[in-house]
Amino acid sequence: NGDRIxxxxxxxxxxSNDIWILEPNAPESARLxxxxxxxxxxxxxxxxxxxxxxxxxxxxxxxDSRVQLLDLxxxxxxxxxxxxxxxxxxLGIDPVFSADGKGIYVATDIGSDVTRLxxxxxxxxxxxxxxxxxxxDVSAFTMNDDRSQAAFVVNEGGIDRLHLIDTQTREYxxxxxxxxxxxxxxxxSPAGDRLALVLDxxxxxxxxxxxALGDDRLESGELVRWTFSxxxxxxxDSFAAPELISYPTFDRVDGDPRQIPAFVYRPxxxxxxxxxxxxxxxxxxxxxxxxxxxxQMWISKxxxxxIAPNVRxxxxxxRDYVRLDNGFKRxxxxxxxxxxxxxxxxxxxxxxxxxxxxxxSYGGYMVLASLVHYSGRLKAAVDIVxxxxxxxxxxxxxxxxxxxxxxxxxxxRDPEMRSFLEKISPNKNAHKMTVPLFVAQGQNDPRVxxxxxxxxxxxxxxxxxxxxxxxxxxxxxxxxxxENSDLYRAIVVLFFEKYLLDxxxxxxxxxxxx
Numbered sequence: 001n002g003d004r005i006x007x008x009x010x011x012x013x014x015x016s017n018d019i020w021i022l023e024p025n026a027p028e029s030a031r032l033x034x035x036x037x038x039x040x041x042x043x044x045x046x047x048x049x050x051x052x053x054x055x056x057x058x059x060x061x062x063x064d065s066r067v068q069l070l071d072l073x074x075x076x077x078x079x080x081x082x083x084x085x086x087x088x089x090x091l092g093i094d095p096v097f098s099a100d101g102k103g104i105y106v107a108t109d110i111g112s113d114v115t116r117l118x119x120x121x122x123x124x125x126x127x128x129x130x131x132x133x134x135x136x137d138v139s140a141f142t143m144n145d146d147r148s149q150a151a152f153v154v155n156e157g158g159i160d161r162l163h164l165i166d167t168q169t170r171e172y173x174x175x176x177x178x179x180x181x182x183x184x185x186x187x188x189s190p191a192g193d194r195l196a197l198v199l200d201x202x203x204x205x206x207x208x209x210x211x212a213l214g215d216d217r218l219e220s221g222e223l224v225r226w227t228f229s230x231x232x233x234x235x236x237d238s239f240a241a242p243e244l245i246s247y248p249t250f251d252r253v254d255g256d257p258r259q260i261p262a263f264v265y266r267p268x269x270x271x272x273x274x275x276x277x278x279x280x281x282x283x284x285x286x287x288x289x290x291x292x293x294x295x296q297m298w299i300s301k302x303x304x305x306x307i308a309p310n311v312r313x314x315x316x317x318x319r320d321y322v323r324l325d326n327g328f329k330r331x332x333x334x335x336x337x338x339x340x341x342x343x344x345x346x347x348x349x350x351x352x353x354x355x356x357x358x359x360x361s362y363g364g365y366m367v368l369a370s371l372v373h374y375s376g377r378l379k380a381a382v383d384i385v386x387x388x389x390x391x392x393x394x395x396x397x398x399x400x401x402x403x404x405x406x407x408x409x410x411x412x413r414d415p416e417m418r419s420f421l422e423k424i425s426p427n428k429n430a431h432k433m434t435v436p437l438f439v440a441q442g443q444n445d446p447r448v449x450x451x452x453x454x455x456x457x458x459x460x461x462x463x464x465x466x467x468x469x470x471x472x473x474x475x476x477x478x479x480x481x482x483e484n485s486d487l488y489r490a491i492v493v494l495f496f497e498k499y500l501l502d503x504x505x506x507x508x509x510x511x512x513x514x
Contacts, residue, residue, distance in 0.1 A: 006033065006044035017041045019056060021072070034070055034077070039332055045163060049101040057090065058082075063323055065090045066105055080120060081108055081127075089115055089319060094140035098167065099148065105167075108140040113318035117141065117152055119170065130170050137316055143167070144188035150218045151195055153183050155316050157244060157261055158288045162197070166217040166375040173218040175211065195220075195402075199291040202265075203239040205229035231293075237495035240265045240297050242289050242308075248345035249312075249336050256480055260336050261317070263287060263308040265295055271349035273305040274356075274379075274500050277340060280371075281361035283325060283333070286316040294489065302496055311336035311366075321487035327417070330390075330409070331424055334369045341377050352377070356500045358479060358492075360384035361448055368426035371433040375378045380499035382492055384440045385448045385477055389428070390421035396449045404493065436499040438468040440488055442475030468495060 006021050012032065019042050024029035034056065036042045045067075048054070051075060058066040066082035067090050080095075082088040088110045095106040102260075103122055107115040110127065116494065117131040117138045130155070131138055139160070140153035147167060154161045157273035160183040165172035181201035188195055193213055200206045206227050212221030242265045248257035267273055276298055280287045287308035295306050311333045313325030325333040339359070345352040355378055359367045364386015371381050387393045394412045412418045422428060437460060441453035450471065457469045470491060472484040479485040 001051060003065065006047070008041075008043045009108055019054070019070070034075070042239070046096040046104075048097055055095050055097065055104060057095065060087075063087060063089055063319055067095050067104070067108075070096075080104070080122075080125075081106060086110065086289075090448060093138065094118075096141070096143060097147075099146060103141075105141065105150070107141065109319050113320055115139075117165075128170070129171070130165070131160055138320075139316075140183065140186060142186040142188065144192040145190060146192070149213075151186055151188075153186075155286075155288075157287060158263065158310065158316060159244070162179045162211075164195075164213070164220060165217050170233070175220050177211070177220065177223045180289065180384065182288050193514065195412055199447055202241045202289045202291060204240050205275050205291040205293075238300075240267065240292075241297050244289075247309075247340060249339035251332075252350065254451050258312075260309055260311055260339065261306055262340065263289055264444045265299055265306040266349065267299050267303050267305065271305070272347075272351035273303060273349060274351050274354035275344055276302075276306050276496070276500070277337065277355065277357045277370075278308040279337070279357060279359035279363040279366040280310070280314070281359065281363040282315070282363040283313045283327075283366075284315045284322055285362075286310055286314045286360070288316075294492075297489070297493070298496070301493060302501065304496070304500070307340065307344070309336065309340050327409070331369065331373075332368065335374055336364065337366065337370050338374055341374060349380070354379050354464035354500055354502075356380040356496060357383070358382040360386065364388060364448070365390075365426065368433070368437075369424070371437065372426055373431040373432075373472060375432060375434040378435045379437075379502075380436050380437045380496060382440070383456070385442060385445055386439070386452065386456075388459075389447055391425065392455070393448060393452055394421075396451060397447060427456050429457070430465075431465045433460055433463070434465055436466040436468075436495075438492065438495045440470045440479070440491075441472070442477060442479065443473045444469055445477045447477045 004021055008017055009020050012018050016036045019034040020030050020032045020035050020294055034042055043057050045055040047059050055069050056070050063305055064087040067080045069078040076227040081090055088108050090106055090108045092106045095104045097104055100241045104120050106120055107117050109115045115137045116129050119128045134154055136154045138152055139155040143150040150165045150167055152163050157513055159180050162175040162178045162183055163172045165413055179201055181199050181200055183197050185198035198206050199207055199209050208226045210224050212332045242263035243266055246259035246261050249260050251258050298304050298306055313333050344350045357367045357370045364383040367381050367383045368386055374499050390409050391412045414419055438451050439457050441450050443450050457467050460467045472479055474483055479488050
């Protein structure tokens, strides 16, 4: 009823992701509602109609997340979905109560490779799958005030598709008028006659739109744009839109080469263009066709093509795909980069002799690992806040993240896993990294500590190879302050001008005065 807030905090001991409750007008009233003692991540999702219970989510790993019902008077928890006996993902949406409180709407991959929207009856425990015919993850969900209508988003290979659903009949329909892009921040108007959303496309930054809704809960009308985000006076019509492609990699599925999806941005003209391979972090992240000013700048100023692969381990392609790089399979995702280099070599519009790799956080590890394995096929590399040694990373990352990361990368306390992680860590293979490297880091990074960058810079320099190093003393995980991000972006362009654009003809050094 609006008199209390449930929130997640590590305030109790600095590492446990607990759930707290407070009254907004009396912050001192905050009390602990759920103490997380197992290293997993907990968060409140929805209040019951009588405010006596909370739906809560528990995140153990990318393939093991659970929905529980918390009784606020007794502290007792009831497991509704997932668990050690039946691990499942319930990450797509915050589970919410139905209008009558007798059930919940949730996205889960129980019985499926993708997360499907379902309705769980609280009395019987029976799960009714609603989107069984859709072969992609449900990634967002919101309901109107009386919970008679809802909207949900399906992530189709990185592109969002909006659907409307009648919660009484469970019937749904896709909204065809939404441009290709990424949707977030959905909300129904109080009257329920419009749906607000934020739409981010490859050629325009995040902007707010409203979608008119008809009397029929599956009908929609005019899409109205309310904001026009600032693009520095540039002509947004000149921005490049990506093409979604797939390329074969080293292993097979049902007898055929596994296909790796990727988004390809190309400058105007025939090429061949130098190539920048953008590797996302996570590792469970997914590169999606939202607006990226950096990509547009590289295309415009460097004349480079940009390819963003969603290598194995990426989310958005099902439970099996996201687990393909776990533990001892870590370097299989690096092989997907090698397969991309093979694909680039087959393209007449791309210059396979001028390829750079770029990535941050886990993507930074992928950049460094690519240098270990493919230096002979690369011209330059940019590593932002990247992991250079998995053992030191796991030992030094913040307490609140350590157990969550061990599930993905492996437990460094196990001797066999520790030996493997040391073996594949880039700082142990610096003598193989013969390509010019730029490393960027924030001094106060709680996720990937500054020591990860320091040790790779030291190792590569001791091996006798070039490293540019930028350490922002007032930053954390990535650059957020304008003075740092502006400088960093300029350095990246200069770095690529010097090392990527050189075609080997002995041309003059570029003019750095700008």
